[in-house]
Amino acid sequence: MAEVLTAAEKSSIKLTPGLNQFTLRCDLNQPGVFSFQRHGLNRFSWQQAGITQSPIPSGEVTFQIDQGEFSALLSIDSKFAHNPRFQWQPLTDFMLSSQKHNLIMGLFYGLSFTLMLYVLIISRKVPDKALKLYSAYIFCITSFILLQEGQLFLYIASHLLREIHLAYLLSIGLTVVSATWFMCEILKVNTDFPRTSLIFKTMSLIVLFSCLLRMVIENHPSATAAAMLMSYGTLALVAAIFASALWQWQRRVSEAGLVFCALSIVLISMIFRIVLLDSNIFVQRYGFIIAFAVESLMLAIAVSRRIGRIAMAKERAENEANIDMLCNILNRRGFSLKAQHLMDYQRQNGDLLGIFYIDVDSFKQLNDTYGHHVGDTALKEIARYLQSQMRMEDAVARIGGDEFVALACFRSQHEIVAKLDxxxxxxxxxxxxxxxxxxxxxxxxxxxxxxxxxxxxxxxLAAGDAAMYQAKSQRKALVLANTR
Ligand SMILES: Nc1nc2c(ncn2[C@@H]2O[C@H](COP(=O)(O)OP(=O)(O)OP(=O)(O)O)[C@@H](O)[C@H]2O)c(=O)[nH]1
Known part of the structure; x- marks a missing residue:
């Protein structure tokens, strides 16, 4: 390796496609580690004095280097031309930084895992499409980060490099598809712009297809075309979803503002990752992870707000369907539901069930003489009075034009007669x-x-109606007798 590497500084040496061999001459006054990135490699080996050494289990490919003077032969079979960022660190620095790294990544995986479990538990009770898609998205992107960051190599042997790489490619495709499906749902692109949503989803499937193609034709020359389709397709899709979030926010679509902010955070982190490539190691290494953690929390808030809003709208619609708009008491539908509960309660508890049936006398005449607004006021007044005389748990309703009912459980006949009076x-x-x-x-x-x-x-109701009819007939007869 024709370059002097100082501790923690990354080398700019580039690999060429195929086999690359380097001789490393080391002269260290303390034990250290030599590491480089795993992605883009088919195979690698490290030989010291003709003996092949195994790497230390770590996210990156890491070999231990002993104190003193010696040379090693590093062979790397690379898929394409790239810089694997060779570096060496004193052993103590390496141990400290890998502990910090595992702590940060552990926090991140813990958060993702908790979010996923939480969403899975909630989605059993709340059948919301966005919630399920959110869970799928979190699962896919966490798998993608896990495979990219290489934590699996702490537990899985290095010879599974190829399998892990294939899983990594698949995770990219699935993340793009799940993110697109989720964004189209939460941003209401599905309902507001079905054609655009179809285009987005088709694009995401093309990206998934290019990932699958790369998995199959990995070492074929056309794999580069598949890789380009995958990268540019993903980029175009990210830009399109970002623009839709902004557009829907402008159109005041609920949650679109929050989703736009969440996406912006990830986008900013990606820009920082490129701009601050070497100047800020922390931002470069963890910026995206932190941004994604913040994004997933913000998206969780967006999903829960959406569920709350839908539940409220459903409750409001349910209430409106059960309420008489003029009198603000139950209508016939609402009465049926509440009466059914009261009837069930009475069957279990054996109280007396009493129904009062009220019909306004000569209401048509009132309307015809003084106008409908007077009739309406009379109806509202009857509803108000009836409601004030009954308990919250009783069913008070307007079941027809000028017909009202009140149904309640009573402990004795005496109570019913007193209320009737x-x-x-x-x-x-x-x-x-x-x-x-x-x-x-x-x-x-x-x-x-x-x-x-x-x-x-x-x-x-028929029993109540019959009793009311009888009362009305007696009343009319009495009025008739008095007017003679
Ligand atoms: N103002 C008003 N009138 C209504 C409403 N709904 C129904 N009505 C009127 O209520 C009247 C009910 O008339 P009828 O069923 O003949 O009852 P009535 O005139 O009270 O006669 P009796 O019951 O025999 O005393 C009709 O003229 C309907 O047009 C409403 O919401 N507001």
Whole structure:
């Protein structure tokens, strides 16, 4: 090696494709290690005094060099022309830096693993597509970093170099595909721009295909074309997704701003990695890892916000479907659901179930005489009063134009009759006020009670309706008699 290497400084020697052989003359006053990057190599060997030495288990290819004067023969079979960044370090420095490195990487893998487990547990309860895609993306990119950083070589023998390299190529393709699928979902490119989403996904599949091609034709001359397709395809896709995040952010798509910031952090780290190639070892080595950790946390926040938003929208829609918009109490649908719960509760606990059925008297006449807004005010007032007289757990609803029901569990018949009395007194004659005008309104009320709950809700309502009808008939007869 026609170069003097000083401790921790990386050599600029380039490998040529095929077999490269170097003789290293070492004269060290302390034990050290000689290391270089593993990627791009088919095979390597290190011979001292004709004896082949095994590398120390480490992320990079690392050989121990003894104190004193000796020479070694280094043979490397390289896939292509590149600089494997040869360097030597005193043994103590190497041990310290590899401990720091393993600590940082361990933290990173721990975070990724926790995120993945967390998402897997959550996704069993929350069936959200973005959540599943996020989990797949984290899994793929963590595998990619694990294979790239070489921690596997701490546990796996060096002769599996080729298999690890193939897995590394596959992890690149799968990371690109999972990232594209996830981004299209969270940025709503799928729904807002289905054609663009199709183009992105096709591009990502082309990248995956070029990775698979490289795996198959690794040492063939056309492998370079596949490598270029893979690199430029990935670059184009990253730029396109970055632009879509910005575009969707401008269009005020929820979470797009957060996703854009997360992507920017990774992009900045990539730029730093290139610009600060030799000036800042820490940024150069860990910038991308830290950026990815921050990115994955920000994306986790984006996914959880999205889930929260969807759950809220679903709850709101569910509530709206069950609520009468005019009176702000349950509608017929909402009543059916709540009544079913109350009926089940009564079946288990054996209380009395009581239903009050209220129908406004001559409501059509009220509408026709004073206008619909007066009719509406009367309906709202009835709903407000009825709600105020019942408990939270009771079912109070408007089930038709001027028909209301209240269903509740009671401990005794006495309680039901007392409640009926209260309601009857009020609905016999009550006044509503609108624009300083007062209108007199009345409503008929019927009730039914059950110690054994009817089979169906319809039967329950029919009993209430019949009782109300009877009450209304008696009332009309009384009014008729009084007017004669
Ligand atoms: N203002 C208003 N009127 C409504 C609403 N929904 C239904 N109505 C009216 O309520 C009236 C109900 O009329 P009917 O079923 O004949 O009942 P009624 O006039 O009270 O007669 P009786 O029940 O026999 O006393 C109809 O004229 C409907 O147009 C509403 O949301 N607001």
């Amino acid at each position: 209260e309601l009857q007194k009020h609905f016999q004659q009550f006044t509503i006020s609108l624009h300083q005008q007062h209108f007199s309104v009345s409503a008929s009320i019927g009730y039914a009670m059950f110690s054994t709950v009817p089979e169906t809700l319809e039967a329950l």
